[in-house]
Amino acid sequence: MDTAWCSPVCLDLMVGLPMVREPSPGRSAGMGTRPDIASLACDRAASITNDEAKVLEAKLTQMSEENRRLAEMIAYLYRDQMARHTLDGEPHASTAASPTSKKRSRESMDTSNSGDANSSKKIGTVEAGHVDVQSPVSDGTCRRIKIKRVCTRIDPSDTSLVVKDGYQWRKYGQKVTRDNPSPRAYFRCAFAPSCPVKKKVQRSAEDSSVLEATYEGEHNHPQPTNTSELPRCATPSGPVPCSISINSSGPTITLDLTKNEAQPDLNKVCREVASPEFQGSLVEQMARVLTSDKKFTEALAAAILRKLPDY
DNA sequence: ATCGTTTGACCCCAC
DNA sequence: TGTGGGGTCAAACGA
Numbered sequence: 001m002d003t004a005w006c007s008p009v010c011l012d013l014m015v016g017l018p019m020v021r022e023p024s025p026g027r028s029a030g031m032g033t034r035p036d037i038a039s040l041a042c043d044r045a046a047s048i049t050n051d052e053a054k055v056l057e058a059k060l061t062q063m064s065e066e067n068r069r070l071a072e073m074i075a076y077l078y079r080d081q082m083a084r085h086t087l088d089g090e091p092h093a094s095t096a097a098s099p100t101s102k103k104r105s106r107e108s109m110d111t112s113n114s115g116d117a118n119s120s121k122k123i124g125t126v127e128a129g130h131v132d133v134q135s136p137v138s139d140g141t142c143r144r145i146k147i148k149r150v151c152t153r154i155d156p157s158d159t160s161l162v163v164k165d166g167y168q169w170r171k172y173g174q175k176v177t178r179d180n181p182s183p184r185a186y187f188r189c190a191f192a193p194s195c196p197v198k199k200k201v202q203r204s205a206e207d208s209s210v211l212e213a214t215y216e217g218e219h220n221h222p223q224p225t226n227t228s229e230l231p232r233c234a235t236p237s238g239p240v241p242c243s244i245s246i247n248s249s250g251p252t253i254t255l256d257l258t259k260n261e262a263q264p265d266l267n268k269v270c271r272e273v274a275s276p277e278f279q280g281s282l283v284e285q286m287a288r289v290l291t292s293d294k295k296f297t298e299a300l301a302a303a304i305l306r307k308l309p310d311y
Numbered sequence: 312a313t314c315g316t317t318t319g320a321c322c323c324c325a326c
Numbered sequence: 327t328g329t330g331g332g333g334t335c336a337a338a339c340g341a
Binding site: 190 | 315316
């Protein structure tokens with residue numbers, strides 16, 4: 001399950017207009033019943049001058065361009081995460097561990113993954129990889145345990161072995177290991193008592209500014225950060241980890257990076273946001289959601305009216 | 312009083 | 327079978 005491995009990276013982009021329009025004295029007077037604001041806007045727009053129209057058109061074009069770049073960024077990000085997921089899902093040489101060699105399998109897993117983390121260290125501050133290993137259970141069968149390794153660059157002066165990932169963890173042990181002078185901290189998921197997930201956090205032996213967190217198991221509960229109630233949006237290439245909601249404070253786009261297996265690399269994010277495919281996809285979603293919302297349409301019309309000279 | 316962290320001791324496993 | 331190392335337990339401690 002992808003959603004078992006989440007990071008609390010959530011970006012809210014407020015792109016909406018205020019839903020509450022401040023009263024306009026000139027307009028509120030004499031309005032016994034509220035006319036259809038959208039039609040008013042259309043009528044008013046028909047009477048504006050060419051210069052005004054050009055200014056508005058230029059602004060609209062500028063905003064559209066910004067939206068397009070933003071959409072591209074998110075699409076690129078999502079595709080990259082999907083690509084990583086595909087690679088992670090491929091059989092790994094070290095994952096075929098014998099159930100009887102518990103210790104060996106752990107060590108080989110760590111070794112195989114550390115190579116990935118080191119190789120990607122040059123380009124980002126957060127990297128991730130995961131493997132599935134077979135673990136024996138009491139009835140003699142094997143259970144798949146998902147093991148994920150996440151490297152996070154931190155301030156070297158920060159001595160706390162804390163990796164913020166959106167879950168609540170309870171530390172139950174700390175140990176100095178042989179191959180690393182930095183202590184290794186052991187955590188259990190504290191959100192649900194029955195949750196089997198454990199986490200080990202240790203500074204990298206090569207780079208003390210890198211925290212290596214190893215997750216074992218899958219959460220059997222939703223992530224504490226409350227983002228699941230928002231609707232998911234679909235795109236031709238698959239679901240994009242963002243959602244759009246309209247509430248009393250205005251339309252909100254939530255870029256939900258917690259649903260990805262790996263932590264995003266900020267440089268890649270910037271490159272991906274610039275892609276035309278992504279921006280086109282996001283603009284489509286935004287347009288679909290916004291145009292289907294009558295309140296937003298009314299608010300937009302009201303905002304346009306405010307920009308126009310009083311009539 | 313409660314909860315989370317610390318830390319020494321213990322257990323298990325591989326060699 | 328002994329030894330070493332990693333992982334876990336649980337009492338002590340502090341906030």
